[in-house]
Amino acid sequence: MTVPAYDQAVNDAFVLYPGGKFGYEKRDVPTLQSQRDVLVRVIATGLCGSDVHYWQHGRIGRYVVEKPIVLGHESSGIVVECGIQSGLSVGDRVALEPGIACNSCSFCRAGRYNLCRDMRFAATPPYDGTLATYYRVPAECCYKLPPHVSLRDGALIEPLSVAVHSSRLAGDMQEKSVIVFGAGPVGLLCAGVARAFGASTVVVVDVVESRLQSAFKYGATHTHRTTSDSVEENALEILNAAGLELGADIVMDATGAEPCMNTGIHALGPGGTFVQVGLGRPNPSLPVGQICDKEIVFKGSFRYGPRDYQTAIGLVNSRRIRLEGLVSHEFSFSQAEDAFQNVASRAGIKSVIYGPGVDEEMAKATLS
The missing domain is CATH 3.90.180.10 (Medium-chain alcohol dehydrogenases, catalytic domain)
Known part of the structure; x- marks a missing residue:
């Protein structure tokens, strides 16, 4: 070179x-x-x-x-x-x-x-x-x-490190079900990292069909295009499409959009973990009753920390992430x-x- x-x-x-x-x-x-x-x-x-x-x-x-x-x-x-x-x-x-x-x-x-x-x-x-x-x-x-x-x-590698950091915050993903909102670069990489970390089901959700079509290349097992204005209906459709009767174990929102955050909280199962990856409005309205009733763990994710870049490089080097x-x-x-x-x-x-x-x-x- x-x-x-x-x-x-x-x-x-x-x-x-x-x-x-x-x-x-x-x-x-x-x-x-x-x-x-x-x-x-x-x-x-x-x-x-x-x-x-x-x-x-x-x-x-x-x-x-x-x-x-x-x-x-x-x-x-x-x-x-x-x-x-x-x-x-x-x-x-x-x-x-x-x-x-x-x-x-x-x-x-x-x-x-x-x-x-x-x-x-x-x-x-x-x-x-x-x-x-x-x-x-x-x-x-x-x-x-x-x-x-x-x-x-x-x-x-930088957005991949963001995905690595947020996935680590989600905890153990082995044989877990994960819903990722947003099929942009970070969302797709979150899906890929979730699969690389052992998730058995990874659902990618977006409103743009062309982005969803590429999600399977980067780790998605299912995709869903949201069409309803009702967050409850959207959550139910996502869970039914993926066969998740009890809700998802983990939700990662890479959009920062309030409807996605609300849908994700409704789609999360009891005791599940929600990781906020993307930023939107600084003060969104959230269904706190759902968070409390299901004892959801809600985590914010900010950039990346120690060994996130090394892990990202390792995932690419081993071709577990493409x-x-x-x-x-x-x-x-x-x-x-x-x-x-x-x-x-x-x-x-x-x-x-x-x-x-x-x-x-x-x-x-x-x-x-």
């Missing part, structure tokens, strides 16, 4: 400005700050719902776009410079974990660094993201890709705004943007 030329003077960035306008800027090339730092030439970046939300609404909760910011955090790339203590080499193909924790607070020390209040997370104001030529991270945020995984598909086909749309760096428009229209499954000057054929190639 040819390593892209390292130009220490050029760092092109795709920038979101307050008010929702996009533009391109020349930024300084990041420099190594320690002997464990790594400089990565960004090859592919997947677009996430959070990127689109910042563009359309200018904020997510307490994080507000108050100055120009580089978006993007689902990335893969090639190491072009590294410190002598990094354990990596120039030319290594890596997936990037885009959050740098403080490693000293009580949450970090307890192994829950995703809850670190001083987390510097890419594309979360005020921290720039990865839609640029180069991005610097510490070595612990770089994960070598298996030879059979392309750099394009390597950008999917990433092929999830990327449905590809855009050059000059077409970045088109990519955002494409995601906003809910076209396809996953859109990726290639880094500045990236050879697309190289990005799609594998080493084996």
